[in-house]
Amino acid sequence: MSLIPVEEAYRLLVEDARPLARTETLPLRDASGRILAANLASLRTQPAFDASAMDGYAVRAADLGDKAPFPSLRLVGESAAGHAFEGTLQPGETIRISTGAPVPTGADAILIQENADRRDGTVTATAPVAVGQHIRPAGIDFAAGTPLLTAGTVLTPGAIALAASGGHPAIPVRSRPRVAILATGDELVLPGEAIGPSQIVASNTFGVAALVREAGGLPLNCGIAPDREAAIDAQLTQAITEGADIFVTIGGASVGDHDLVGKVFAAHGVSLDFWKVAMRPGKPLMAGRLGDMRVVGLPGNPASSMVAATLFLGPLVRRLAGRPARPLYRRGVLAAPMPDNGDRTDFVRARIEPDGAGLPRIVPLSRQDSSLLSIYAAADALLVRPVAAAPAEAGDPCDYVPLTTLEPLAEHN
Numbered sequence: 001m002s003l004i005p006v007e008e009a010y011r012l013l014v015e016d017a018r019p020l021a022r023t024e025t026l027p028l029r030d031a032s033g034r035i036l037a038a039n040l041a042s043l044r045t046q047p048a049f050d051a052s053a054m055d056g057y058a059v060r061a062a063d064l065g066d067k068a069p070f071p072s073l074r075l076v077g078e079s080a081a082g083h084a085f086e087g088t089l090q091p092g093e094t095i096r097i098s099t100g101a102p103v104p105t106g107a108d109a110i111l112i113q114e115n116a117d118r119r120d121g122t123v124t125a126t127a128p129v130a131v132g133q134h135i136r137p138a139g140i141d142f143a144a145g146t147p148l149l150t151a152g153t154v155l156t157p158g159a160i161a162l163a164a165s166g167g168h169p170a171i172p173v174r175s176r177p178r179v180a181i182l183a184t185g186d187e188l189v190l191p192g193e194a195i196g197p198s199q200i201v202a203s204n205t206f207g208v209a210a211l212v213r214e215a216g217g218l219p220l221n222c223g224i225a226p227d228r229e230a231a232i233d234a235q236l237t238q239a240i241t242e243g244a245d246i247f248v249t250i251g252g253a254s255v256g257d258h259d260l261v262g263k264v265f266a267a268h269g270v271s272l273d274f275w276k277v278a279m280r281p282g283k284p285l286m287a288g289r290l291g292d293m294r295v296v297g298l299p300g301n302p303a304s305s306m307v308a309a310t311l312f313l314g315p316l317v318r319r320l321a322g323r324p325a326r327p328l329y330r331r332g333v334l335a336a337p338m339p340d341n342g343d344r345t346d347f348v349r350a351r352i353e354p355d356g357a358g359l360p361r362i363v364p365l366s367r368q369d370s371s372l373l374s375i376y377a378a379a380d381a382l383l384v385r386p387v388a389a390a391p392a393e394a395g396d397p398c399d400y401v402p403l404t405t406l407e408p409l410a411e412h413n
């Protein structure tokens with residue numbers, strides 16, 4: 001298969017993906033950051049009663065008139081939050097009332113305590129009150145049956161509080177896409193494990209799993225498979241059994257004698273959408289389908305696999321999760337001159353420097369070898385250098401891909 005352009009790969013892998021139909025019901029405290037799966041209407045009216053907005057005295061505004069001196073009112077009881085005054089306020093009467101407490105029948109205004117003299121069972125106003133003053137009418141927030149949240153909403157802290165106020169102890173959310181992640185390679189061990197002289201630590205697995213989580217997916221760890229077709233195939237079979245929506249491999253995607261992922265996919269009947277994208281790093285990216293399951297083969301080099309996962313796997317997970325679409329590229333300006341570019345889109349590890357109200361300045365980092373995780377982790381953006389771009393000057397406009405999320409994280413568990 002020949003190299004395909006980044007845009008074409010994005011279209012094949014991401015753009016036709018539809019949100020998964022699976023939903024689950026979660027207690028509110030576990031639902032933050034998730035996507036609401038159904039419209040939610042209120043089960044109750046809020047507040048359910050006319051409520052005082054201030055601490056003071058419930059009065060009949062007409063009793064006071066609009067000019068001092070104001071007549072003294074007889075203090076006949078109290079309405080506290082959670083403990084209503086049961087009677088009806090008669091002319092010449094007042095009751096003590098707290099913020100949030102029900103306003104008794106007969107009262108039509110709240111005299112704040114700063115404007116009241118209380119002594120010997122009477123209360124005298126020092127300022128007039130208007131009808132309705134400091135009263136929150138029943139249903140001012142929402143009435144029973146009011147639509148509160150629409151399906152597809154990201155459950156922000158505010159949305160969670162609103163669902164609670166509407167009387168919902170648990171709510172339906174979209175299930176997270178299940179993403180099986182398999183590291184491949186005889187050279188790999190887990191961090192902290194005994195390590196041989198020619199071995200390295202499987203780092204990408206952890207980075208890719210974190211990225212999947214941030215995109216709203218549920219990473220399923222398949223561990224490390226040695227460079228044997230049967231071992232990789234067994235993990236593919238297990239991912240299907242476990243109901244994975246995406247099977248991701250890391251490494252073994254290139255052309256070496258031990259790069260077996262493509263062979264295993266072919267033997268298992270994966271229909272390949274593409275293998276190799278005109279990008280640097282991340283060229284030997286593979287994508288296909290096996291029934292309803294998506295299959296993604298990421299390259300092994302650490303920056304290559306993180307860049308490919310950022311550009312394609314993250315957006316795919318977001319789509320399947322039903323998260324709102326967002327543009328892949330943002331606009332910035334170059335902080336340094338860049339040389340011309342060849343026949344692969346270059347994703348240069350870079351830092352974002354905010355520039356007040358203007359577009360952010362994108363600062364390319366000096367070393368770009370695709371094995372360097374220290375550089376990748378120091379970057380917060382990928383500066384995009386298009387295919388065949390002419391040399392560019394500092395100050396020229398550019399596209400970049402942010403590496404950090406500005407959105408609520410999906411629930412961690």
Ligand SMILES: Nc1nc2c(c(=O)[nH]1)N[C@H]1C(S)=C(S)[C@@H](COP(=O)(O)OP(=O)(O)OC[C@H]3O[C@@H](n4cnc5c(N)ncnc54)[C@H](O)[C@@H]3O)O[C@H]1N2
Pocket residue numbers: 183184185187188200201202203204205250251252253254255256259281282283284298299300301302304370
């Ligand atoms: N003759 C050619 N050689 C290579 C080409 C090519 O076109 N022709 N492409 C190069 C490019 S570009 C990349 S990227 C790599 C990708 O190769 P693979 O996907 O087959 O990856 P491996 O060979 O298995 O590993 C490469 C490198 O990454 C390390 N690795 C693998 N898995 C992990 C992991 N989970 N965590 C950390 N590091 C990992 C592995 O040890 C190797 O050092 O191929 C080039 N070669």
Ligand code: MOO
Pocket residue numbers: 279280281282283284299301303304370
């Ligand atoms: O794609 Mo390779 O990523 O150029 O190192």
